Amino acid sequence: MVHSTQLFPVSVKGVVIRDGRVLLLRNERDEWELPGGKLELGEAPQRCLAREIAEEVGWTVAVGPVLDAWHYHIRDGVDVLILTYGCHTSSGAPPVVSSEHREVGLFTAGEVADLRMPDGYKKSIAAWRPRGGSPPDHGGDPPSGGGFATMI
Numbered sequence: 597m598v599h600s601t602q603l604f605p606v607s608v609k610g611v612v613i614r615d616g617r618v619l620l621l622r623n624e625r626d627e628w629e630l631p632g633g634k635l636e637l638g639e640a641p642q643r644c645l646a647r648e649i650a651e652e653v654g655w656t657v658a659v660g661p662v663l664d665a666w667h668y669h670i671r672d673g674v675d676v677l678i679l680t681y682g683c684h685t686s687s688g689a690p691p692v693v694s695s696e697h698r699e700v701g702l703f704t705a706g707e708v709a710d711l712r713m714p715d716g717y718k719k720s721i722a723a724w725r726p727r728g729g730s731p732p733d734h735g736g737d738p739p740s741g742g743g744f745a746t747m748i
Contacts, residue, residue, distance in 0.1 A: 617702035
């Protein structure tokens with residue numbers, strides 16, 4: 597039996613939930629996706645993800661556990677291994693959109709269900725919500741409610 601080797605990049609993505617809303621970016625294919633990017637040779641996935649999120653939306657994150665790994669076939673000849681992590685942020689700033697994306701938004705669980713995005717991302721979002729999509733509360737003031745439009 598002859599096996600052919602197909603190489604494809606690894607893209608490290610993060611599920612960041614703030615005030616009950618997940619951070620998503622609209623890409624050039626007009627799909628919503630999780631923030632993150634391609635893993636560079638020799639780079640730790642967690643470091644890659646923290647760097648990419650800072651570059652893409654201006655937020656600092658603490659990278660948590662691996663949520664999922666899956667193969668994404670974008671189109672003929674374009675395949676990516678997606679590795680998703682749960683992330684925490686304490687940033688209160690609105691996310692900014694970088695030149696890599698068309699739009700940035702914060703979405704509720706109900707809104708995510710209706711968005712045009714790969715099912716693998718939706719599964720990762722669903723996996724992170726009950727596992728601690730926000731950092732543990734150590735007392736003090738409760739998180740602020742509202743203040744963010746669905747689309748930013």
